[in-house]
Amino acid sequence: MAGKRHTRAELIALARNAALSAHARYSGFSVGCAIETEDGAVATGSNMENACYRLGVCAEISALTAAQQAFGLAKVRRIAVAGGRIGEDGTLAGTQTVTPCGGCRQSIAEARDLSGFDIEVISASGDGGTSSSATISALLPASFGRDALRDAEDQARG
Ligand code: THU
DSSP, X not given: OOSXXXXXXXXXXXXXXXXXXXXXXXXXXXXXXXXXXXXXXXEEEEOBOOSSGGGOBOHHHHHHHHHHHHTOGGGEEEXXXXXXXXXXXXXXXXSSBOOOOHHHHHHHHHHHHHHOOOOEEEEEETTSSXXXXXXXXXXXXXXXXXXXXXXXXXXXXX
């Protein structure tokens, strides 16, 4: 829902909460992602694994898909990610910060390319105690994008 923008701590809390809905029975590593727009609307997602391991989906992709449905990728401004194991108290635990994998960075860059806004990516530990922040352009320099396809498009159009 749109409204006031969330604080960094609130966005991390939303990502940690999303991780509780992960389907991560094979790795035991639950990841949650919360995506925010300029006006405070949020979409969330979590990783979804599969018995055919390679079909697993990362939390960021799941959240980006929800964001596209909720408000469109061009409105994405901030993304928080947190991952770890679910502790005995039912909350997300772990002390290592989780930065998006390379494939997810490419998908976040697609959202940046739509709006031209350099999306902030907040990487948090499972327990939420540690976090760092970087732009997607810093996390994925010299990324592949639509511009690189222009030659093929020109050829296809004749
Ligand atoms: N995972 C994510 O969801 N996001 C990341 O950025 C890194 C990894 C998931 C994939 C897999 O289900 C589990 O974490 C272990 O790699």
